[in-house]
Amino acid sequence: MKRLFSILAIACIMAFGTVNASTNANTTTIVNTVVSAQEDGAADAEDLGFHQELKKRFIEGGPGFMGIVLLCLILGLAIAIERIIFLNLSTTNTKKLTQNVEDALASGGVEAAKEVCRNTKGPVASIFYQGLDRTDEGIEAAEKAVVAYGGVQMGQLEKNVSWISLFIALAPMLGFMGTVIGMIQAFDKIEAAGDMQPSLVAGGIKVALLTTVFGLIVAIILQIFYNYIISKIDAIVNDMEDASITLMDLLIRQKK
Known part of the structure; x- marks a missing residue:
């Protein structure tokens, strides 16, 4: 303007x-x-x-519930950042790893392929190593090892993610509880004063609603991080499943 x-x-x-x-x-x-x-x-x-x-506004909301809501935000963000760093480090170039394992199988056999997996970080390389380590027992044993260790790796990827969902649900619930308690305190003041004064009602309602607002804000922020983490986990799991199928095909061709 x-x-x-x-x-x-x-x-x-x-x-x-x-x-x-x-x-x-x-x-x-x-x-x-x-x-x-x-x-x-x-x-x-x-x-x-x-x-x-x-x-x-944070101070007006009261140190009790507002402090707990802030603690939910801090803990949730700490877990989310840790998971994001872990998942980014767990991401592997699956196509390159598969090609290296295939070349190693063709040139140096299973031991050379296992050495490639040992020198590569990530859950896909670990699954490959477990499958290759059971090739002497047969294809079925290698497949069972891949499936079993894939479940272990999936559990490591999803570690502590449930805590983020807990904080997402807990933050607005604490905000609503603060709202209810604030409304009760407002009515207590009205009862003690013996008169319906707008200032008493407005002050109590304002403090009550502030806890709800901050609780919802915390839940929205954590929900964004949670959805990103879940999508990242799904992408890694899909790579693990696709790579496991490719490894089984390589081992079958190697046996033939």
Whole structure:
């Protein structure tokens, strides 16, 4: 809006140009400078006001439930970040690994393929190693080893993810509980005062609703991280299953 006013001011100066060119230029410069200074000041005040407002609302919500909701956010984010780092480290170039194992089987046999798996990180390489380690017992034994160890690797990928879902459900529930308790406290104040004063009701309801708002915000933030983690796990599991089938085909061809 301020920029619109500055543009209109400049247009008026240019339209009613009864003053000389230098005066018009000076006026335009002054208007732009003043408007820019006002915009910068307003932006700084808005940024400062946002942080102050957030801190104020958090304190108004009460240290009890607001602190617990904040703890849910901190713990949930800590687990989510740990899982994201672990899953990124567990991601393997499955096609490259399969090609290396196939080349090693063709050139150096099972031991060479096992060495390739030992030098590669990730659950797919671990599953490959377990399958190759059971090839002496037959294809069926290797397949059972791959399936069993695949379940173990899947459990490691999903480790602690349930805690994130717990915090997602717990944060809004704590917010709603704070809302109910705040409403009870508001009615207690009304009962003690013996009069329906708007200030008593408004203050209690405001404090009550703040806990709900922060609980929902925490749940939304954690839900985004949770969905990303689940999608990452699904992608890795799909790679594991596809790679396991490919490994069995390689072993069958190797036996033939």
